[in-house]
Amino acid sequence: MDEVRRRLAAGQYAQAARACEDVEIDGAEASQNEALWEVQIACKLIAGDTDGARFSWKRMPDRFRQGPQVQALGKVLETLWRRDFAAFHREKGGHPWCQTLQPLMAALSQEVHAQIEAEIQQAYSTIALQDLCALLAVSREEGIQVVERNGWTLDGDFAHVVEAPAQAEAALPENAIHSLTKYVVHLDSSK
Known part of the structure; x- marks a missing residue:
């Protein structure tokens, strides 16, 4: 969990989600820690990985899904999955988040x-x-x-x-244009 905390403190949510998955793969701590699952799902949502958050939800042990924080997080996940932004704001604001999830929900917002x-x-x-x-x-x-x-x-x-404004396409450097021209001339002459 130290790696997860370090990534969260640095605002590296995608990496924090991966660190949660590493803990999950190790097995012992993940099977005892509901907060790990909450952080993993929230971090995936912040990183824009709604599919990954859904898969984490499905992998979560059933005994953890009964907690009020996890239930509320599941509702937030569902609203983002359906792209119902009005419901997202209602669900996010309609629940008192624990100290761990408060900054994550602010970042998600x-x-x-x-x-x-x-x-x-x-x-x-x-x-x-x-x-x-x-x-x-x-x-x-x-x-x-x-x-x-x-x-x-x-x-x-x-x-x-x-x-x-659209990003201007990077212009090819003059030497690249010259090399490309030589290559095309070579192809034409080899026919």
Whole structure:
């Protein structure tokens, strides 16, 4: 568990999930430690590995699934699996999380917000501010801050989403173009 704690302290959630799996594979500690399973599932969700979190849930010993923390975490997992973000916010906020899970749920909330904002940027050209606030479970003022932070424009009650600038394709260096030209000329001359 020391490796798990170290990874959590560093904010390395994907690596913390892998460290939990290593403890799980070792066997003895995983069969006695409900918190290990909670941390593993939460870290996988933070890392965006919903499938992995589901598989961890299915591998978890049945006796651990009865605890209130695990039940609440299972509901959060289900909402993210169904991509029901409104239900995610209800489930996440509707449960008093233990000291171990509080920072993980805060990190998960930030990741889900970032994911929702990215999806809005891809899928919408205009979105009602009320709908944006509902998706993010934030107040109108916080919704306006999201609009400003993303460089979108606000026109009354609608946010006009500005598409993120596309990453410019890396230009080939001149020597690579020269080598490629020589290769094509060689192929043409060998016919």
